[in-house]
Amino acid sequence: MSKFIVRGGKRLTGSVRVNGAKNSVLPIIAASLLGEEGESVIYDAPPLDDVMTINKVLGVLGAQTTYLNETIRVNAQNIESCEAPYEYVRKMRASFLVMGPLLARMGHTRISLPGGCAIGTRPIDQHLKGFEAMGAEISLGQGYIEAKINGRLRGAKVYLDVASVGATENIMMAATLAEGVTTIENAAKEPEIVDLANYLNAMGAKVRGAGTGIIRIEGVEKLVGAEHTVIPDRVEAGTYMIAAAITGGNVYVEGAIADHLGPVISKMQEMGVTIEPDENGIRVIADRPLRSVDVKTLPYPGFPTDMQSQMMALLMVSEGTSVVTETVFENRFMHVDEFKNMRAQIKVDGRTAVVSGGTKLVGSKVTATDLRAGAALICAGLVAEGTTEVSGIHHIDRGYVNLAEKLSKLGADVYRISYDEAKLNPLEAEKKEEVKLFQVQPTWA
Numbered sequence: 001m002s003k004f005i006v007r008g009g010k011r012l013t014g015s016v017r018v019n020g021a022k023n024s025v026l027p028i029i030a031a032s033l034l035g036e037e038g039e040s041v042i043y044d045a046p047p048l049d050d051v052m053t054i055n056k057v058l059g060v061l062g063a064q065t066t067y068l069n070e071t072i073r074v075n076a077q078n079i080e081s082c083e084a085p086y087e088y089v090r091k092m093r094a095s096f097l098v099m100g101p102l103l104a105r106m107g108h109t110r111i112s113l114p115g116g117c118a119i120g121t122r123p124i125d126q127h128l129k130g131f132e133a134m135g136a137e138i139s140l141g142q143g144y145i146e147a148k149i150n151g152r153l154r155g156a157k158v159y160l161d162v163a164s165v166g167a168t169e170n171i172m173m174a175a176t177l178a179e180g181v182t183t184i185e186n187a188a189k190e191p192e193i194v195d196l197a198n199y200l201n202a203m204g205a206k207v208r209g210a211g212t213g214i215i216r217i218e219g220v221e222k223l224v225g226a227e228h229t230v231i232p233d234r235v236e237a238g239t240y241m242i243a244a245a246i247t248g249g250n251v252y253v254e255g256a257i258a259d260h261l262g263p264v265i266s267k268m269q270e271m272g273v274t275i276e277p278d279e280n281g282i283r284v285i286a287d288r289p290l291r292s293v294d295v296k297t298l299p300y301p302g303f304p305t306d307m308q309s310q311m312m313a314l315l316m317v318s319e320g321t322s323v324v325t326e327t328v329f330e331n332r333f334m335h336v337d338e339f340k341n342m343r344a345q346i347k348v349d350g351r352t353a354v355v356s357g358g359t360k361l362v363g364s365k366v367t368a369t370d371l372r373a374g375a376a377l378i379c380a381g382l383v384a385e386g387t388t389e390v391s392g393i394h395h396i397d398r399g400y401v402n403l404a405e406k407l408s409k410l411g412a413d414v415y416r417i418s419y420d421e422a423k424l425n426p427l428e429a430e431k432k433e434e435v436k437l438f439q440v441q442p443t444w445a
């Protein structure tokens with residue numbers, strides 16, 4: 001177990017490079033299971049724990065994967081098992097995304113049930129509804145779900161009751177090998193859906209309309225391995241934009257795509273942050289007091305739920321009162337209690353949080369309750385008085401590459417310590433040489 005130690009008060013300046021998107025690379029790796037011939041080469045795959053986990057799932061299924069220099073090679077010609085075990089699905093819900101590809105290619109799959117998590121129950125009914133519409137027989141065993149099809153999946157019209165990202169991806173992948181045409185209505189429109197569709201099309205699929213509410217997939221007989229470069233991570237980019245703004249900094253976020261960050265940019269501009277996008281990234285300048293704004297999370301192109309907690313951190317130190325409404329997940333305010341430990345003033349009522357701004361945050365011992373909550377606590381720590389110790393950082397490792405190192409290069413006083421050092425006085429721990437090593441090592445490199 002490790003911790004991040006953050007000492008607030010440093011203004012961030014300089015440039016930070018964004019890695020490939022976690023939420024793109026995971027479905028893309030799952031989709032590589034559809035390649036019956038050849039090899040897939042996936043560039044800009046971030047060295048994250050989640051990427052490691054899904055590679056392990058592919059290994060259990062019989063696919064061969066290698067990872068070198070942010071490039072993953074997958075050879076999925078031989079699939080030996082159709083079963084994704086609990087130990088991986090428990091760690092990462094996205095493991096469930098192998099269901100569509102396995103069902104389409106092998107006609108059978110058995111996956112452990114993904115559990116609930118800190119952001120609320122996360123049902124999979126819409127995924128299953130899509131598979132059933134395509135003719136699959138679904139049965140629920142003790143702790144697992146089995147799906148079978150006699151022959152080939154059949155194209156179908158699937159209307160999603162919620163514009164679920166995962167369900168859109170799973171159904172889209174399954175439909176690539178179905179007989180006939182599948183249409184997904186009320187499909188999710190996230191950039192990661194478009195990225196997945198581009199990869200599937202490079203493999204020989206016929207997917208049209210990704211990025212709109214209606215996706216049309218004409219099934220083909222066979223897919224083959226393909227090369228693909230993953231899009232930059234818009235949530236990682238947004239997190240550095242918040243980190244820059246919260247410290248009154250001036251930071252260039254290299255690789256950030258402004259089109260993918262529309263609502264985050266608009267809200268930050270409303271608050272008084274100067275945002276200068278260009279073709280290679282986005283500059284963020286915060287050189288005046290910031291104003292409060294209201295924020296409501298929505299499916300893309302609305303304000304992303306994955307940026308809600310980081311935005312809340314910024315609102316806590318801005319002038320005025322803000323109302324933050326979370327509509328995507330039922331319980332994504334777990335970070336509020338942690339913020340309160342830093343003297344934030346926030347009242348939660350159901351899916352709404354009222355944030356009283358202008359707070360002088362004070363460093364404290366806090367826990368990352370989920371991935372983005374962890375990033376938000378670090379953002380808050382950057383501006384808090386004194387030292388903030390963030391534990392539970394295995395969540396953060398799921399989604400951020402070298403977070404401490406990247407922030408340090410921007411001038412932040414933040415580093416990572418291992419469990420043993422964490423027990424010591426953090427100031428003493430910092431002096432130890434091995435602590436520095438921790439700053440630059442991804443956990444599984």
Ligand SMILES: CC(=O)N[C@H]1[C@@H](OP(=O)(O)OP(=O)(O)OC[C@H]2O[C@@H](n3ccc(=O)[nH]c3=O)[C@H](O)[C@@H]2O)O[C@H](CO)[C@@H](O)[C@@H]1O
Nearest residue numbers: 023094121122123124125126127162164165166306328329
């Ligand atoms: C790996 C990945 O890409 N994760 C992202 C993905 O998660 P994920 O794909 O799990 O999120 P969904 O879009 O499916 O979930 C959105 C909402 O739909 C509900 N729902 C979902 C499926 C279903 O069958 N039934 C149902 O009711 C969920 O409970 C949730 O309330 O999109 C989320 C919403 O943008 C992001 O926060 C996650 O970072």
Ligand SMILES: C=C(OP(=O)(O)O)C(=O)O
Nearest residue numbers: 023093094306371372399
């Ligand atoms: C909720 C997230 O991811 P996941 O769906 O993988 O849990 C996230 O990236 O913020």
